[in-house]
Amino acid sequence: MTERNYLTADYTLRSWFFTTDHKRIAILYFASLTMFFFIGGAAATAMRIELATPQADLVSDDIYNRLFTMHGIIMVWFFLIPSIPNTLGNFIVPLMIGARDLAFPRLNLLSWYVFMLGGSVTLFAILAGGIDTGWTFYTPFSTLYSNSYVMVAAAGVFIAGFSSILTGLNFIVTIHRLRAPGLTWYRLPLFIWSLYATSVILVLATPVLAITLVLIAVERFFGVGFFDPRIGGDPLLFQHLFWFYSHPAVYIMILPGMGVINELISCFSRKQVFGYKFVAWASLAIAALGFLVWGHHMFVTGQSLLASLVFSFMSFVVAVPSAIKVFNWTATLHKGSLRFDAPMLYALAFIGLFTIGGLTGLFLACLAFDVHATDTYFVVAHFHYIMVGGMVTAYFGGLHYWWPKITGRLYSEYWARAAAILIFLGFNLTFFPQFVLGAEGMPRRYHVYPPEFQVWNVLSSGGATILAAAYLLPLFYLGYSVFFGARAPANPWDAPGLEWQTSSPPPEHNFDVQPVVTRAPYQYSRKFEAQPQNA
Amino acid sequence: MTQSRPSLPLVAAWLGLLGLLALTVTMAYVPLGAANAVVAIGIGITKAALVAAIFMELRHRDALTLLFAGAGLFWLGILLWLGLMDFLTRT
Numbered sequence: 145m146t147e148r149n150y151l152t153a154d155y156t157l158r159s160w161f162f163t164t165d166h167k168r169i170a171i172l173y174f175a176s177l178t179m180f181f182f183i184g185g186a187a188a189t190a191m192r193i194e195l196a197t198p199q200a201d202l203v204s205d206d207i208y209n210r211l212f213t214m215h216g217i218i219m220v221w222f223f224l225i226p227s228i229p230n231t232l233g234n235f236i237v238p239l240m241i242g243a244r245d246l247a248f249p250r251l252n253l254l255s256w257y258v259f260m261l262g263g264s265v266t267l268f269a270i271l272a273g274g275i276d277t278g279w280t281f282y283t284p285f286s287t288l289y290s291n292s293y294v295m296v297a298a299a300g301v302f303i304a305g306f307s308s309i310l311t312g313l314n315f316i317v318t319i320h321r322l323r324a325p326g327l328t329w330y331r332l333p334l335f336i337w338s339l340y341a342t343s344v345i346l347v348l349a350t351p352v353l354a355i356t357l358v359l360i361a362v363e364r365f366f367g368v369g370f371f372d373p374r375i376g377g378d379p380l381l382f383q384h385l386f387w388f389y390s391h392p393a394v395y396i397m398i399l400p401g402m403g404v405i406n407e408l409i410s411c412f413s414r415k416q417v418f419g420y421k422f423v424a425w426a427s428l429a430i431a432a433l434g435f436l437v438w439g440h441h442m443f444v445t446g447q448s449l450l451a452s453l454v455f456s457f458m459s460f461v462v463a464v465p466s467a468i469k470v471f472n473w474t475a476t477l478h479k480g481s482l483r484f485d486a487p488m489l490y491a492l493a494f495i496g497l498f499t500i501g502g503l504t505g506l507f508l509a510c511l512a513f514d515v516h517a518t519d520t521y522f523v524v525a526h527f528h529y530i531m532v533g534g535m536v537t538a539y540f541g542g543l544h545y546w547w548p549k550i551t552g553r554l555y556s557e558y559w560a561r562a563a564a565i566l567i568f569l570g571f572n573l574t575f576f577p578q579f580v581l582g583a584e585g586m587p588r589r590y591h592v593y594p595p596e597f598q599v600w601n602v603l604s605s606g607g608a609t610i611l612a613a614a615y616l617l618p619l620f621y622l623g624y625s626v627f628f629g630a631r632a633p634a635n636p637w638d639a640p641g642l643e644w645q646t647s648s649p650p651p652e653h654n655f656d657v658q659p660v661v662t663r664a665p666y667q668y669s670r671k672f673e674a675q676p677q678n679a
Numbered sequence: 680m681t682q683s684r685p686s687l688p689l690v691a692a693w694l695g696l697l698g699l700l701a702l703t704v705t706m707a708y709v710p711l712g713a714a715n716a717v718v719a720i721g722i723g724i725t726k727a728a729l730v731a732a733i734f735m736e737l738r739h740r741d742a743l744t745l746l747f748a749g750a751g752l753f754w755l756g757i758l759l760w761l762g763l764m765d766f767l768t769r770t
C-alpha cells in the first residue's frame with residue numbers, strides 16, 4: 145500500500161477541481177501553464193520559420209501581426225506572470241514557512257478559475273480571428289484603427305488580472321500571518337522575500353492595467369476622449385498608463401526567478417547566501433523603484449525631455465539592486481562545495497543570461513542609444529534574455545529542484561543535464577544574433593527584411609529549433625519519472641529548508657508535527673551538511 | 680469573527696455620498712473658471728475618504744493595514760506625479 149499523501153488522498157476528479165489544497169492547485173496551474181507555454185511557443189515557431197527567409201513565404205502581413213500579438217499576450221499574461229508564483233510559489237510557500245496552507249485556500253482556488261476564464265476568453269479571441277495590436281494594445285491600433293478582436297482579448301487579460309490580484313493578496317497575508325513559530329522575517333528563505341515583493345507589485349500595479357483596458361472600451365464604445373486628441377484625449381496617456389503597469393510587471397516576471405536562484409545557488413554550493421539582508425531588501429527595492437522608470441519605453445514618443453531624463457536616470461538606479469543580487473550570488477559560489485546537478489546548471493545559466501539582459505537594458509536606458517535601438521531586434525533580444533534566459537530558466541531550475549518534493553519521484557539526471565545544456569545553447573543561438581540584427585537596424589514586428597539580414601536570421605531560427613526541442617525534452621523525462629521514476633526521499637538534495645523536512649510528496653496538511661524554527665536559512669556545517677531550520 | 684456592526688454609520692456615509700454627489704452636480708453649473716476643477720477634485724477626495732474610512736472600515740484597522748492602504752494612495756501619487764511631469768513640461 146502506498147503511503148497517504150496529498151496525491152493519494154483522493155483520486156476523484158471532484159477532489160481535484162474543488163480542492164483547496166495549495167499543492168493540488170499548484171498542479172492545476174502547472175498543467176494549464178504548460179498548455180499556454182506550448183501555445184505561445186507554437187506562435188513563436190511559426191514566426192521563426194517565416195523569418196528564415198527575407199521574403200514572405202509562410203504567412204501574410206495580417207497573420208504575422210496576429211502571430212506576434214498572440215505570442216506576446218499568451219506568454220506574458222498566461223505564462224510568465226503566473227509561472228513561478230502560481231506553480232512553485234503555490235506549492236512551496238506554505239511548506240517553506242511551516243504552514244498548513246495559504247491564508248485563503250478558497251480564494252486560491254478561485255484565482256485558478258478566474259485565470260482559466262481569462263485564458264479561455266483570450267483563446268476565443270485568438271480563434272475567432274486574432275488580435276493585431278501587439279501585446280502592448282497601443283492606441284490608436286486598439287481604438288481608432290482596430291480591425292480585430294481587441295476588446296475580447298483585452299477582456300481576457302482584464303479577467304486574468306483579478307487572478308493575479310487574488311494570488312498577490314493571498315501571499316502577502318500568508319507571509320505576514322502564517323509563519324511557523326520562530327520564523328522571523330530575517331529567517332525567511334529569500335524565495336519568500338522575492339515572492340513577497342512580487343505580490344506587492346501584483347496588488348499595486350494590476351488594477352492600473354485593468355483600468356487602462358476599461359478606458360479603451362469606454363473610448364471606443366462611448367466616444368469619451370481619453371487617448372484620441374480629436375475628442376480631447378492625450379495620445380501618450382495610454383502608454384503612460386500601460387507602462388505604469390507593465391514595467392513593474394516585468395519585475396513580476398523576474399523577481400520570483402531571482403528568488404528561486406537563491407535557493408539553488410545556496411543548496412548546490414553548500415553555503416549560506418552571501419549578504420542575505422542585502423538580497424532580501426534588494427527585492428523590495430526593485431519592487432518599489434520599478435514603479436519609477438516606466439517612461440523609458442517612451443523616449444521617442446514625444447514625451448517631454450525632462451521626463452525622459454528623469455526616467456533614464458531612474459532606470460540606472462533600478463539596476464543597482466539587481467546588480468547587488470548578481471554579485472552576491474557570485475560571492476556565494478566563491479569557496480563553496482559546488483555540485484553541478486541539473487538545477488544548478490539552470491541557476492548558473494540564469495546568472496549569465498540575466499546579466500546580459502540587464503546590462504543591455506542599461507544600454508537602452510541611455511537616451512542617445514535608445515533612439516537608434518528602440519523598436520529594433522536589440523530590444524527583442526534584451527527582454528528575451530531576461531524573460532526567457534532569466535525567468536524561464538529559473539522556472540525550469542526550480543521545477544527540477546522541487547520535482548522530487550512535488551511528485552515524490554526522481555527524474556533522470558542524465559537527461560535533465562542534457563536538457564539544461566541544450567536550452568542554454570539553443571537560447572543563445574536564438575537570441576544573440578538578434579542583438580546584432582538590432583544593432584544593424586532591423587526593426588521588430590516585420591516579416592520581410594532586406595537580404596543582408598538573412599544570415600543572422602537563419603542562425604536565430606536554427607537556434608530556435610534547438611531551443612524548442614530542448615523545451616520538449618522535460619515533458620518526456622519528467623513525465624516518465626512520475627510513473628517509473630525511483631521514489632524520492634524526503635530530502636534528496638540535503639537542503640536545510642522546512643519544505644525538505646517533511647515527506648515527499650508531503651501529507652495533505654504538510655507537516656505531521658508543527659515545525660518550530662530555530663535558525664537562519666541556508667545553514668551548512670563545516671562538512672557541508674545541511675542544518676535544518678527546525679532542528 | 681462576525682460581530683454585528685451598527686448600520687447607522689453606513690447609512691450616514693451613504694447619505695453623505697449622495698449629498699456630495701448632488702454638490703458635485705450643482706457646482707458643475709456654477710461658473711467658477713479654473714476653480715471648478717479644484718472644487719470637483721476636492722469633493723472627489725472627500726468621497727474617497729468617506730469610502731475608505733467607513734465602507735472599507737479603515738478607521739477600525741491596525742497600523743499594518745493602514746500602511747498598506749496608505750501605500751496604495753502613495754502609488755497613485757507616483758502615477759500622477761511622474762505622469763504629470765511629462766504633460767506639464769512637454770514642448
Ligand code: HEM
Nearest residue numbers: 394397398440441459463502505506508509518519527530
Ligand atoms: C536592469 C534593469 C532594466 C533596464 C534598465 C531595462 C531597460 C529597458 C528599456 C530602456 C527598454 C525600452 C527599449 C525600447 O523600447 O526602446 C526596455 C524594454 C523592455 N524590457 Fe527592459 N530593462 C530592464 C530589465 C528588464 C526586465 C527585468 C525585464 C523582464 C523581466 C524587461 C523586459 C523588457 C521588455 C518586455 C521590454 C520591451 C517591451 C516592448 O516594447 O514590447 N526588462 N527595457
Ligand SMILES: [Cu+2]
Nearest residue numbers: 391438440441
Ligand atoms: Cu521597462
